[in-house]
Amino acid sequence: MVGSFQLMKSLNRSLILNIIRSAGMISRADIAKKTKLTPPTVTNITGGLLSEGIILEGQTGPSSGGRKPIMLRINSRNFFIAGVDVGVKKIRFGLADLNADLSYQTVVPISERMSEADLVRVITEQVQKLMRESAVPKEKMIGIGIGMHGVVDAERGISVFAPGLKLKNIPLKTMLEDVFLIPVKVENDVRAMALGEAWFGEGRGLDDLICINVGYGIGAGIIMNGRLFRGSHGLAGEIGHTVADLNGPRCTCGNYGCLQTLAAHDGLKNAALKEIILGRPTLISEMADGKPDKISGIVIHEAAKLGDELAIEILRGAGRYLGAAVSNLVHILNPPKIIVGGGISKAGAFILDPLREVVMKRSISEEARKTVIVESGLGDSAGLIGACTLVLSDLFSLNYENTKQTV
Numbered sequence: 182m183v184g185s186f187q188l189m190k191s192l193n194r195s196l197i198l199n200i201i202r203s204a205g206m207i208s209r210a211d212i213a214k215k216t217k218l219t220p221p222t223v224t225n226i227t228g229g230l231l232s233e234g235i236i237l238e239g240q241t242g243p244s245s246g247g248r249k250p251i252m253l254r255i256n257s258r259n260f261f262i263a264g265v266d267v268g269v270k271k272i273r274f275g276l277a278d279l280n281a282d283l284s285y286q287t288v289v290p291i292s293e294r295m296s297e298a299d300l301v302r303v304i305t306e307q308v309q310k311l312m313r314e315s316a317v318p319k320e321k322m323i324g325i326g327i328g329m330h331g332v333v334d335a336e337r338g339i340s341v342f343a344p345g346l347k348l349k350n351i352p353l354k355t356m357l358e359d360v361f362l363i364p365v366k367v368e369n370d371v372r373a374m375a376l377g378e379a380w381f382g383e384g385r386g387l388d389d390l391i392c393i394n395v396g397y398g399i400g401a402g403i404i405m406n407g408r409l410f411r412g413s414h415g416l417a418g419e420i421g422h423t424v425a426d427l428n429g430p431r432c433t434c435g436n437y438g439c440l441q442t443l444a445a446h447d448g449l450k451n452a453a454l455k456e457i458i459l460g461r462p463t464l465i466s467e468m469a470d471g472k473p474d475k476i477s478g479i480v481i482h483e484a485a486k487l488g489d490e491l492a493i494e495i496l497r498g499a500g501r502y503l504g505a506a507v508s509n510l511v512h513i514l515n516p517p518k519i520i521v522g523g524g525i526s527k528a529g530a531f532i533l534d535p536l537r538e539v540v541m542k543r544s545i546s547e548e549a550r551k552t553v554i555v556e557s558g559l560g561d562s563a564g565l566i567g568a569c570t571l572v573l574s575d576l577f578s579l580n581y582e583n584t585k586q587t588v
């Protein structure tokens with residue numbers, strides 16, 4: 182049966198675990214104060230958590246008169262999660278502890294015509310390899326978290342449509358739980374990323390935030406009141422397909438002028454190609470050895486760093502389109518912070534400066550200008566950390582379906 186990890190037994194356990202996690206170190210008395218649970222209940226539950234190796238007793242804390250209290254903390258290196266980040270071009274794997282510290286990371290490219298069976302086989306083999314190389318025993322693995330690009334039915338753990346693989350309806354959760362017999366969580370990659378930012382990145386301490394990923398596509402993960410907001414039909418955050426130009430280029434979704442045709446990877450590449458064909462001198466063609474296929478976001482960024490006018494213009498243009506989208510988000514949801522990540526965001530100021538300028542210019546009030554716009558601090562690991570956080574949020578949080586998961 183799936184769920185050998187005997188953890189989610191009651192809300193009180195989750196409550197206490199989450200308080201210990203967020204405090205770092207805390208005494209039993211302070212847990213009782215914060216939770217309003219009785220001291221015997223706290224002693225009882227923490228006793229269980231101690232004997233299961235989920236928490237540890239640490240040094241003594243400051244005394245408030247009597248005996249110095251013993252501090253409790255999460256035993257973060259005692260349990261592990263396998264994280265899988267399935268992008269458009271590659272799949273990243275890593276092992277995380279309860280602090281989402283990653284080790285044993287590997288990257289596997291997505292091959293042309295990867296079938297559903299191939300994908301499940303690659304994930305299975307790589308997760309088995311992670312467990313073998315790290316020598317983590319199976320009972321210490323609390324789950325597998327998968328951030329999957331495209332449309333995902335998170336509740337049932339199905340990849341509904343993965344455009345990078347051109348595959349539909351892959352029941353990842355069921356297929357992998359059958360193999361590993363531990364819980365498997367599947368979520369859209371950008372939503373997972375947003376959760377990762379909320380727990381371990383730029384979003385720590387915030388109840389509301391939006392995380393935008395700009396790479397081969399553009400998506401957003403929205404967190405409201407500490408929870409992922411998916412919308413009624415799982416479409417919330419699909420900002421890559423919001424209209425940026427009614428007469429713009431055709432998008433992979435069939436519409437015209439979607440944001441991602443103008444500000445994601447291929448939009449940048451096409452903008453460069455168009456100017457090169459018109460004969461505009463630029464370092465981009467040289468740096469791509471004159472081969473259109475070699476033009477990439479990285480090449481454009483490198484050219485911009487060398488002062489290439491066209492490259493800078495292309496990145497600034499993308500930044501302005503993103504700025505318009507971010508301005509829309511500010512006026513619709515008014516989050517305190519918007520975090521920008523993904524490959525294209527590595528162009529840093531070339532993109533973020535025009536983005537912020539547009540948001541400032543379009544804000545309808547002084548308050549709207551207070552939204553903080555930052556680059557993700559988790560970098561290339563954001564997706565993996567997010568994938569692992571899918572499992573961690575089940576472990577620690579009260580907001581999720583914990584109580585249903587009794588084993």
Ligand SMILES: [Zn+2]
Pocket residue numbers: 421422432433434435436439
């Ligand atoms: Zn579209």
